[in-house]
Amino acid sequence: MKLNIAVLPGDGIGPEIVEQGMKAVKAICEKYGHELSYKHALVGAVAIDETGNPYPDETHELCMQSDAVYFGAIGSPKYDNNPSAKVRPEQGLLGMRKKLGLFANIRPVTTFPSLLHKSPLRAELIEGADFMCIRELTGGMYFGRPQGRSEDGNTAYDTCVYTREEIERIVRLAYQYAQKRRKKVTVVDKANVLATSRLWRQVAQEIEKEYPDVETEYMFVDNAAMRLVQWPKSFDVMVTENMFGDILTDEASVITGSLGMLPSASIGVHTSVFEPIHGSYPQAAGKNIANPLATILSAALMFEYAFNLMEEGALIREAVTASMDANVVTEDIAENGKAYKTSEVGDWIADYIA
Amino acid sequence: MKLNIAVLPGDGIGPEIVEQGMKAVKAICEKYGHELSYKHALVGAVAIDETGNPYPDETHELCMQSDAVYFGAIGSPKYDNNPSAKVRPEQGLLGMRKKLGLFANIRPVTTFPSLLHKSPLRAELIEGADFMCIRELTGGMYFGRPQGRSEDGNTAYDTCVYTREEIERIVRLAYQYAQKRRKKVTVVDKANVLATSRLWRQVAQEIEKEYPDVETEYMFVDNAAMRLVQWPKSFDVMVTENMFGDILTDEASVITGSLGMLPSASIGVHTSVFEPIHGSYPQAAGKNIANPLATILSAALMFEYAFNLMEEGALIREAVTASMDANVVTEDIAENGKAYKTSEVGDWIADYIA
Ligand SMILES: CC(C)[C@H](C(=O)O)[C@@H](O)C(=O)O
Numbered sequence: 001m002k003l004n005i006a007v008l009p010g011d012g013i014g015p016e017i018v019e020q021g022m023k024a025v026k027a028i029c030e031k032y033g034h035e036l037s038y039k040h041a042l043v044g045a046v047a048i049d050e051t052g053n054p055y056p057d058e059t060h061e062l063c064m065q066s067d068a069v070y071f072g073a074i075g076s077p078k079y080d081n082n083p084s085a086k087v088r089p090e091q092g093l094l095g096m097r098k099k100l101g102l103f104a105n106i107r108p109v110t111t112f113p114s115l116l117h118k119s120p121l122r123a124e125l126i127e128g129a130d131f132m133c134i135r136e137l138t139g140g141m142y143f144g145r146p147q148g149r150s151e152d153g154n155t156a157y158d159t160c161v162y163t164r165e166e167i168e169r170i171v172r173l174a175y176q177y178a179q180k181r182r183k184k185v186t187v188v189d190k191a192n193v194l195a196t197s198r199l200w201r202q203v204a205q206e207i208e209k210e211y212p213d214v215e216t217e218y219m220f221v222d223n224a225a226m227r228l229v230q231w232p233k234s235f236d237v238m239v240t241e242n243m244f245g246d247i248l249t250d251e252a253s254v255i256t257g258s259l260g261m262l263p264s265a266s267i268g269v270h271t272s273v274f275e276p277i278h279g280s281y282p283q284a285a286g287k288n289i290a291n292p293l294a295t296i297l298s299a300a301l302m303f304e305y306a307f308n309l310m311e312e313g314a315l316i317r318e319a320v321t322a323s324m325d326a327n328v329v330t331e332d333i334a335e336n337g338k339a340y341k342t343s344e345v346g347d348w349i350a351d352y353i354a
Numbered sequence: 355m356k357l358n359i360a361v362l363p364g365d366g367i368g369p370e371i372v373e374q375g376m377k378a379v380k381a382i383c384e385k386y387g388h389e390l391s392y393k394h395a396l397v398g399a400v401a402i403d404e405t406g407n408p409y410p411d412e413t414h415e416l417c418m419q420s421d422a423v424y425f426g427a428i429g430s431p432k433y434d435n436n437p438s439a440k441v442r443p444e445q446g447l448l449g450m451r452k453k454l455g456l457f458a459n460i461r462p463v464t465t466f467p468s469l470l471h472k473s474p475l476r477a478e479l480i481e482g483a484d485f486m487c488i489r490e491l492t493g494g495m496y497f498g499r500p501q502g503r504s505e506d507g508n509t510a511y512d513t514c515v516y517t518r519e520e521i522e523r524i525v526r527l528a529y530q531y532a533q534k535r536r537k538k539v540t541v542v543d544k545a546n547v548l549a550t551s552r553l554w555r556q557v558a559q560e561i562e563k564e565y566p567d568v569e570t571e572y573m574f575v576d577n578a579a580m581r582l583v584q585w586p587k588s589f590d591v592m593v594t595e596n597m598f599g600d601i602l603t604d605e606a607s608v609i610t611g612s613l614g615m616l617p618s619a620s621i622g623v624h625t626s627v628f629e630p631i632h633g634s635y636p637q638a639a640g641k642n643i644a645n646p647l648a649t650i651l652s653a654a655l656m657f658e659y660a661f662n663l664m665e666e667g668a669l670i671r672e673a674v675t676a677s678m679d680a681n682v683v684t685e686d687i688a689e690n691g692k693a694y695k696t697s698e699v700g701d702w703i704a705d706y707i708a
Pocket residue numbers: 090093094246546547576
C-alpha cells in the first residue's frame with residue numbers, strides 16, 4: 001500500500017518524539033512492504049517564529065494532500081505566559097481543526113498494569129479500565145459566532161452552536177465504535193440547561209434506535225465529571241460536545257496515571273491527525289528524555305484508523321508493551337533501574353518491529 | 355439576635371434531612387438566646403405537583419422577606435426520566451437563583467479522617483485537602499440569551515454572557531475569602547478560546563492588584579479538571595464561571611469521599627441559601643436512612659455567613675465531628691457497627707448542642 005503522510009513535529013519535545021514514532025512507521029512499512037512517502041511541515045510556535053502564522057498555508061496544503069497527519073505537540077512558554085499575544089500557537093491548532101474538518105477527537109483510555117501505581121485513583125477503581133472518549137472538535141463555543149465584546153468593552157459574549165448534521169455525524173461514529181467494543185454509549189450533555197444539549201439529546205435519541213444492539217446512557221456533564229473519578233470502569237464509549245469534551249477528556253487522561261502513554265486520533269473530512277495527548281513539555285525539550293510511547297502509539301492508531309491496517313497497528317502496540325516489559329523506558333516511567341533515552345526507546349521499538 | 359429563616363425542604367430526602375438540621379438550628383437558638391422565626395414553603399417537584407410551578411411566587415415572597423433560606427434538595431425521577439417535560443424542578447432552582455440574585459455558590463471542600471478510605475483517590479493525595487470552590491451562579495450560558503432553535507429546528511444555540519460587574523463581584527469575594535485562608539486564589543477560565551474568559555482574566559488581573567497579600571494563579575479549565583484529581587491540595591480558593599463551576603465543583607465534591615458531608619452556601623443580593631451538595635436521593639426518601647450531616651453543616655454555614663454568628667457555627671461543626679467520633683452516623687458512613695437512623699443522628703446532635 002502507498003502511505004502518504006504529513007509530519008508536523010511542532011514545539012517543545014514534539015520533534016524528538018515524532019522522530020521516534022517515524023522510526024516505528026518506517027520499520028513497519030519496511031516489514032510489510034508499504035511504500036512510505038512523507039514530508040515535514042511547520043506548526044505552532046516554531047511556525048509563528050518562522051512565518052508569523054501558527055498554521056501556514058503551506059502546511060495546510062501538505063495536510064490536504066496527505067492521507068494522514070502525524071503530529072507532535074504545540075505550545076511554548078513564550079506564548080503561554082502572555083495570553084494577550086495577538087498570534088498564538090493555539091490559533092494554529094484551532095485553524096487546523098476547522099480547515100481539515102477534524103470533527104471527532106478520539107481518545108482511547110487504557111491502563112498499563114505496570115503504571116497503575118502512578119494513578120491518583122485507588123488501584124481497584126482503575127485497574128482494567130478501558131474506554132474511549134469521543135469529543136466533537138469543530139463546533140460549539142470554540143467556533144460559534146458572534147464572539148466578542150460590547151463597544152465599551154465591559155460585556156463579553158460567546159456563542160455555542162450545533163447543527164443536527166454535526167451531532168448526527170459524531171454520535172453515529174460513537175455507536176460504530178461501541179459496536180466493536182462493549183456496546184455501550186454514554187451521551188454527555190447538559191440538556192437540563194442548554195438548548196444545544198437538548199438538540200444533542202434529541203438527535204442521539206433518534207440515532208439510538210438505529211443501533212438496537214448498543215445500550216445508551218444519557219448523563220449530565222457534572223455527573224460525568226464525578227463518575228470518571230468514582231467509577232471509570234462504567235464507561236465504554238463516551239461522546240460529547242467540544243467544550244465538555246475538552247474538560248472531560250483531560251480529566252479522563254489523568255485518572256489512569258499513564259498520561260505519557262495515551263494517543264489520540266482526530267478524524268476529519270479531508271484527512272485525519274494522530275498525536276499524543278500530552279503537551280509540548282518545554283522543560284524537557286532537546287534533552288532526549290521525553291517519553292515517546294504516546295506518540296508511537298499514535299502511529300498505531302494511524303495505521304488502524306487512516307489506513308485500516310490492523311495487523312500493523314497491533315504490531316506497534318505489541319512492540320510498546322514489549323519495551324515496557326523489558327524496562328526499556330524513559331525516566332518518567334522507569335522503575336528501580338536504568339532509564340533509557342528517548343532515542344534509545346525509539347530504536348529499541350523499531351528493532352523489535354523489524 | 356432575631357433570625358428570620360425560610361425553610362424549603364424540597365423533594366426526596368429533603369424534608370427528613372432539613373428536619374434534622376432545624377433541630378440543630380433550634381438547639382443553637384435556645385442555647386444562645388436567639389429569637390428564631392421560620393416558615394416552610396414549597397420548591398421543586400412537590401411544588402409542581404401542588405401548584406404547577408417549581409418555584410411558586412409565594413415561596414419567592416417568603417425568601418425575599420427572610421435573612422436566610424434553608425434548603426433541602428430538589429429533583430424527582432418523574433421528571434429526570436422525561437427531559438422534555440415542559441415544567442421541570444430545575445427551572446425552579448434556576449428561577450430561584452436568578453430572582454434572589456444568588457451570584458456566588460460557595461462550597462468548602464474538606465476531608466474527614468474517618469472517611470478518607472471512601473475517597474476514590476489515594477489517601478496521601480487527599481488527606482488534609484481543604485479548599486473552597488466559588489462558582490458564579492447567575493450568569494454565563496445558564497442565563498445568556500438568545501438561546502433556542504432555528505425555525506426548522508435543526509440548529510440550536512446558547513449564549514454565554516458576562517459583564518465586568520458580575521466578574522468583579524465574585525472575584526473580589528474570592529480574594530476576601532482567600533485573605534482569611536491560605537491566601538491563594540486560582541482563577542479558572544478558558545481564556546485561550548473564549549471571549550468571556552478573556553474578560554474574566556482581564557478583570558481578575560485588575561483586582562489581583564488590590565490584594566497584594568494574596569497569590570493568584572490562572573488556570574485553564576481542562577487543566578483544573580486534571581489538577582483536582584492529581585493534586586487537590588494545591589488549591590485554596592478556586593473561582594470560576596457558572597458552567598465550568600458546575601462541572602468542577604461536582605468533580606471536587608467526590609474526590610474527598612465525603613459527598614454526604616459537604617454543605618454549600620449561595621450568597622445573594624437579596625438573601626442567601628444554604629443547602630447540602632448532594633441531591634434528593636429519591637430511592638432513600640421516607641426511609642429515615644439518609645445522612646443529615648451535610649444539611650446540618652449547611653446550618654453551620656448559615657449561622658456564619660448569613661448572621662455572622664461564628665461561635666454558633668463552630669458549635670454545630672463540633673457537634674457533627676462528635677457524632678462521627680461517637681459513631682452515631684447513618685448507614686452510608688457507619689463502620690463495623692450499628693447504623694443510626696436519620697432522626698436519631700439529628701436528635702443526638704441537637705442534644706450535644708444543648
Ligand atoms: C490549546 C487548546 C485550544 C486546546 C483545546 O481547548 O481544544 C487543548 O486544550 C486541547 O484539548 O487540544
